[in-house]
Amino acid sequence: MEIGEFQRRLRDCYEARDRTRGRDATFAWFVEEVGELSRALRSGNRAQMEHEFSDAMAWLVSLATLADIDLEKACSRYAEGCPRCSETPCACPMDRSARFDD
Amino acid sequence: MEIGEFQRRLRDCYEARDRTRGRDATFAWFVEEVGELSRALRSGNRAQMEHEFSDAMAWLVSLATLADIDLEKACSRYAEGCPRCSETPCACPMDRSARFDD
Numbered sequence: 195m196e197i198g199e200f201q202r203r204l205r206d207c208y209e210a211r212d213r214t215r216g217r218d219a220t221f222a223w224f225v226e227e228v229g230e231l232s233r234a235l236r237s238g239n240r241a242q243m244e245h246e247f248s249d250a251m252a253w254l255v256s257l258a259t260l261a262d263i264d265l266e267k268a269c270s271r272y273a274e275g276c277p278r279c280s281e282t283p284c285a286c287p288m289d290r291s292a293r294f295d296d
Numbered sequence: 297m298e299i300g301e302f303q304r305r306l307r308d309c310y311e312a313r314d315r316t317r318g319r320d321a322t323f324a325w326f327v328e329e330v331g332e333l334s335r336a337l338r339s340g341n342r343a344q345m346e347h348e349f350s351d352a353m354a355w356l357v358s359l360a361t362l363a364d365i366d367l368e369k370a371c372s373r374y375a376e377g378c379p380r381c382s383e384t385p386c387a388c389p390m391d392r393s394a395r396f397d398d
Contacts, residue, residue: 195368195375196298207377207384214390221334228330232323235363247360248370254356258349261337268350269302275309282309288316 198266204252205259217260224253300368306354307361319362326355 195203212220227250234246258265271277276284297305314322329352336348360367373379378386 195371197302200299200371200374203377203384204374207374207386210385211390217337221337225330228327235319235323235359240365243363244365244370245373247356247363247365247367248373250356251367251371252374254349254352257337261345261349263342263346263349265349265353266297268346269297269353271347271350272302272306272309272354273297275305282305283312284309288313 196266197269198264200251201255201259201265204255208256209259212256212260217257220253220257220260224250224257227253298368299371300366302353303357303361303367306357310358311361314358314362319359322355322359322362326352326359329355 215223227246231243231246231250234242237243255265258268274280275282276286278284279286317325329348333345333348333352336344339345357367360370376382377384378388380386381388
């Protein structure tokens with residue numbers, strides 16, 4: 195499924211209630227899911243990890259919808275290798291890459 | 297871009313350094329990006345929000361790779377409406393939905 199299609203399906207499913215809840219409260223729910231993901235990673239339980247990764251993804255995507263961000267477009271900066279060094283694999287110094295310092 | 301393709305491209309770009317860093321440290325970097333996303337949301341700056349959403353997505357996807365989770369498969373539970381009530385839009389009670397209590 196394309197990232198944009200995933201965002202559209204979640205929007206159709208949850209946008210109305212997400213807007214009622216509001217952006218700050220939705221961010222708080224997302225962070226709660228990040229906590230659950232942390233617990234799942236520590237458990238090592240595969241089904242639980244898969245479940246919590248999908249929940250964290252879904253809340254992050256829903257939050258982007260509330261902020262009117264097109265994630266397909268946003269993520270395109272990672273489509274052609276590292277956004278900083280333009281290489282695949284990334285050739286940035288280990289302590290400094292596009293994903294490390296901004 | 298499909299979710300699976302996004303995960304593959306990030307894996308090709310970052311998996312080696314992510315495995316060197318380790319899962320806990322990569323989780324910590326992801327959470328740092330979540331903090332930057334929070335700040336971007338408060339700033340209201342569209343370019344900054346787009347940037348930070350893509351970074352948070354990229355770190356979450358990289359973390360899934362380290363945990364050997366196929367995100368395309370994991371996210372498929374959201375493909376056909378709410379995983380709890382199976383409706384689009386979600387018809388769960390506002391205080392209890394598939395994304396709220398598990």
